[in-house]
Amino acid sequence: MMDDQILSVNVLRGINLRVPSGYSAASFETYVIIEFPYPPETPQTARTRYGIGSTIAEYSDSLHKFHIKRTDGKFKRLMSRKELKLSIFYRVGFLRSDRQLGIASIKLAPLEQTSTIHETIDIFENDHKKKAEGKLEVKIRIKEALGSIKSSEVSLQRWLVIDHFEENSNNPKLSTSKSPSTAPSINAISRLIPTSDALGLLAINLANNLNNNKDNDDDHAVVDSSTTESNNNNRPNNQQSVGYQSIKVLKYEADLLEQQIEQLEDHLTKEQIDQLRIKHQTLVKQSDDIVASLRHGGKQVIQEHVRSLEQLMEHYNKESDEYRQRNEIKKADMFLHKKDLVAQEIETFTTNQLELNSSRNTLLCLSQYSVCLTAGCLSEKNKWRENLMNLYARISLCRTINRSLDYFACLSRIRKYGLGQNDSLSSHINRLLTLVGNLCDFVYYPAECIAWLCEANVFGINRSSRPFRLVSLICWLSNIVISIIKNTIQLIKYKKLLKAERNKDGNSKEIRSPMVPLSEMYKCMLTLLNNFCFFLLCIHWLAIPKFLWSGKLPVFMVGLCGTLATICNIVKMAL
Template identity: 90%
Template sequence: MFLCNSARDLQSFHNDVNKLLSDIDRPINDDELSDGDEEDLLAELHDIAGEIENEKQNEHIETKPVQSISNSNTLSVLETRLDMYTKAVQTAKTNGDTAKARRVDRQLKLIQELLQSARTGAPINENDIPPALFVSTPSSSQPTIISKEVPVRAPSPPPATNSLSIDNKSIISQPPAPVVTTSNNTDEAVERLKSLALQAKAAGDMAKAKEYLIQMKNLQKGTTAAPVPAPLPPPSSAHIETSDNIPEDDNSSALIVPLKAPEPRTVMEALQQRHEELVKRQQEAISQGESSKARRMDRLVKQYKEAIDATQKGRPYDYSELADLPGFAPIPIQQSKPSQVSSSTIGTSATASVKVSQSTTSVRPSQVQQQRTTVPTTSIPQVESKASTNTRKDQQLQTLRLKQEQHVKLALKAKQQGDIDAAKKHLIASKEIEKMIESGLPIDMKLVSELSNEDVEIIHDDELAEELLESDRDTIYRRLQDDLLRQMQLCARNQQIYAQMEGSNNIQQANEFKILEQRCAHDLERLRKCFQNGSKPPLFHYEKKQMNIILVNNDLTDQDLEVNVLRGINLRVPSGYSATSFETYVIIEFPYPPETPQTARTRYGIGSTIAEYSDSLHKFHIKRTDGKFKRLMSRKELKLSIFYRVGFLRSDRQLGIASIKLAPLEQTSTIHETIDIFENDHKKKAEGKLEVKIRIKEALGSIKSSEVSLQRWLVIDHFEENSNNPKLSTSNTTESNNNNRPNNQQSVGYQSIKVLKYEADLLEQQIEQLEDHLTKEQIDQLRIKHQALVKQSDDIVASLRHGGKQVIQEHVRSLEQLMEHYNKESDEYRQRNEIKKADMFLHKKDLVAQEIETFTTNQLELNSSRNTLLCLSQYSVCLTAGCLSEKNKWRENLMNLYARISLCRTINRSLDYFACLSRIRKYGLGQNDSLSSHLNRLLTLVGNLCDFVYYPAECIAWLCEANVFGINRSSRPLRLVSLICWLSNIVISIIKNTIQLIKYKKLLKAERNKDGNSKEIRSPMVPLSEMYKCMLTLLNNFCFFLLCIHWLAIPKFLWSGKLPVFMVGLCGTLATICNIVKMAL
């Protein structure tokens, strides 16, 4: 419908509009429009208002007929929509937009279902019908566009009050307002401009109404070639006003939310406000059972927690990555003046402009300056870059302030120590940083004066240091030694890993850790010397050192993958089961090796809300160098099948399946996740989650995950050498020197021969294992230590040989004190849960106990050479006789010689009875043997009882055979008793040595599983010689076990009395040779 009531010709209006478009760069002057022109336009506006009112009345009258018509035409509407959506699907597939094709296809299926229901006569709700789509015809230069038909709405004119004022400078810097182009449908555009003109008239803005009328006339004449500029609210000469009274459904509106918290003054205060709000929302979501919302809130809480930690530690952080919360003021990341516009305001304006461009709302051109019809694409990135620049400046400012504070602290410390020059230097550096901050200019951080120890903070008034200072000397030395050893292990591990990684930065990190390790090793060596010399504890302090630590699980080996199923959360409870008594378990399936995957099963967990699976730690064997393993880890998943107990004599049923990807182990050594449970192979999600933790020793890939952590670092300031107590030697003067030392140091002055030999064997094995991985200097140091241990052992042996009985007794007393020292050390390490060190001291105590037993009571060991010679002669003769035939005359002579040597051995053993009694009396019931286990103590008591009976029974049996108690006195019962006691002792020895051998093998396996390429010097828990001794003892006992059963001569009992002479000689000779080899080790 065209308007023809204007006073002037429409062509003149057309010329005026063209003139306005050509002079669009200059402001529009209202004086250019004549008064008559204005009167005609106002009259025309009144006519339009009357027509619209008449149309509203007509619509009100005809409401019911239209509704009835629409109800009757539902079938035709559905058929139209069916055709429309079918074409839209084809068009989307033609353009390759699969996502849009799937969305439209779902709506198409809904239309088909509604159409089928409508044909059967069922009522159809019009709200269920998908909206109409506009499918444009494809052209050669532009692809087909599918868009929903949305009615165009214009915002109501903003009032003059309740507005947000913005400076003129910000207006100029803002991007041009978006432009709304006219649609091909002219009638819709005319109606839209009518409504805009009426709204402007109702608001009293006649100038704005005139502009809408001019645009409407151009559309009616069809002379518009340029897009219609989008109107903006009319700003004044100094401000732009943003209305709050915009309808809620308008996309271009931006609501002003009241603040929930006071405006923060600092970045930390803003972060804490938002963090507390997110924690509160997370708890509310958990209490209401909204798991999805709780997870979202949890992620946001973690992000803000990271930002708070970074801010507290002074590290730079990009606050623009944090999610904004409604009702909270922007984070004050820059110190802006009141006259300037903050970056958050600019960001809000940019966001609002983007929303306006996405909608189809017309926006009025500004009265300050007529803007262009095209929107620059670089306007928004400019705002983002400016905000990021401000963020970097704020982070730089924070770093400078932290450095300034550290300079002030160091200046005060230097002044207290009397170092005035250093204090002046730090004050000058602090003043320079203050000038840099006040200037506000960009700063090159390389020009800022560096601190001597920038990543170190001294811990003052430390509770641990105060506790150590109040402790005794032994506790202080022990704690300092443990801390230095821990620091050496940390440095050695990280130095090795960084050295294997590529990059100059990694090499630098490896060198730094190497230097720290050397310093700690030097301090440890001096600490041990001071302890041995009886000096006072050194002066020390603790520091907080910031270090890049590689994440490694040292309690695992390279061949271990540990899976720990912690708990099930909110599990689905089948019908007929109680949630409190619901029992479930998990079957773990690890896909390596692919031929026979490894499986494990957890124990039962009770409950459905939180089902804890206790002792569910399972280790799977892996091979890091295997190509199949690497491929499987990147592609496969760890499968977890959840089953629940059904009842008695009924098989368990599957509750669900969960899986966790193993690919993250390429970069990290630990995966700790809560995963969803599915009903069957990820097809349908079930209720509940499963919390799982997976660990390996270190990441599989070349890039290792690391973290920056604050380490508590021990620094020894000064060692106090004690010249009055020289280093103690192991000569005959040890007793006099030991009197001048504290009682707790006697264990260091006196050493056990067996312990020294044990430590020498350990060093020898270390030299062999680490020869290719250590430097020549380190190898030489190990060899010097090995020679020192051997020399110390030889000196003790020489002093015992020439010192007589008194020196031996003194040595035994010192060994008893040394055994008590090892016992205390073992208990302390066991309390700290350091089992390996505790076992090492237990083994040393065993060696000392054996040495004490050798020097005190076991005279059989001192005369072992004579007994071994007789035993070897006896069984060699028997073996030779067994090789001869029974008719040979030498066989009988050799057997007679065998009997005579056996009699000599019996007499020799009878002399050892008194030594056996002394040993049994001293051991008693084993109350002093606190080191051994209950089983070992019981076996020792039974063995002592058998020895107590064996020696007199054998001696009396021999006297009976010699007719000392009369002729025909039978020795068979006593001989049988002595053989049974001997057999019992053999069995006890086999059990003891078997347990000890299993223990040694476990320790040796654990040592071999450690990284052999590590430069850290490790001490194996047991040398190979000890394992060989156990094996030889077992072979010796086995041979004598065969002979003992043979000599029992019980009819029909195993091989009793059935062994030939040759087998008797062979077993005896082999047992004797084993004993000789064991003595040589």
């Protein structure tokens, strides 16, 4: 149930937004910054997620809560005079600051008489309101109108009619006399198994029965939630039959259920809302119990949890395929999103030494190539150039030693993957590329380590490191090519998903897919740029006569490619 001291603002969508010259209307990305004028000294602010398009820009998951104090006289004066300010910004481009598209505002005074304001307001070019530049659909809610009597003051009296209602709900005569279009009784709700499927379906039925003309934004917020993922409880692949739970999925379902409670609060009775709240608390408790058991269970419990998550991810993948075959794209996307959440959780628990060393290696890499880039900017006669190149060689040696420590962690990862028999979620091409990449990693680390020992004269003065260095570079080059192929395939896949999302009917009231692949597309592009830079360097270091640009890159170009590749890595980690 909504808190008495909370005001919620939901920015639903932008309509007919102005598109600046040079931008495509289909790929135009905007977001809204909300400024609530209380308290006046430090107004509260919030920001929505990105919406794509200009005709209809949907801002998904844009429900924001602001703290209020109903008994404060200053607050009441502000609400009668001030407005809620909404600033619309659009994304300019990579590594460039966003620009303001327009400003909109909505008066808060009507909250004296009503608990909900749902309006479509004009967007103006600036505060002076010279010219309208589109519209913005906004919904503002508080628990009770500011001018009304609080429910806490009324609830001090005993209402015997509630007890009388509970007694009559057990009477079969009364229950049979009900119209089939009315909502289920409280007694019927109490008999339900407290699962997210049952309560979510109940919430939809109650909402539809109580008010068939309810607003579409309330409607699709319920339908899109995880609680409607299995409307047919007789299906053999039901999630409950799997028996495994994911911490991230439980939190995701709890958040969606909380949104349902807020949106259905005006359409359900207090007892019905309480049942939904009990389910929400159950989901949160399940998540907390799993976290507590993992903290105290040790390594074996974590390994068992990871194995169960892998089976759960496979289950979600099968469910997604089944819904997609039935052309239920919305539910298929929801299961894909859950599968991604489970994959993220597995990645969190399987963090190995290779990943722990990645930040240290990135810092060394940035230092090494920055020094090389600086040396390349100096003339060959400058004494600092030689000093910087010596420092470059020392840092390169440090990176070699740091990578040699990763070999055992790499072996553990390769052994766990095996021949990919457990990787049923990847395509055959992706699995084959992973196997070849693992083989290259298996050879690369010892070859580089032996080459380093030969250069240190550990095996004798006359022992050449060239064969081992050449093998390690060929393995590295193979891994780069494999990474380019895999990321290109992934980028094409994300572009198709994004294109399908943008081609949806602009007047559709459906919520956008939870899998918006923009950030993943950026990561793929950054990885490809990183691979291209290191591909240039790898060919150069092969030092094979008359082979492409092998051994021909100047010091400045080596430093530039290495620095650019490292910056791509850092930006990708930050996304």
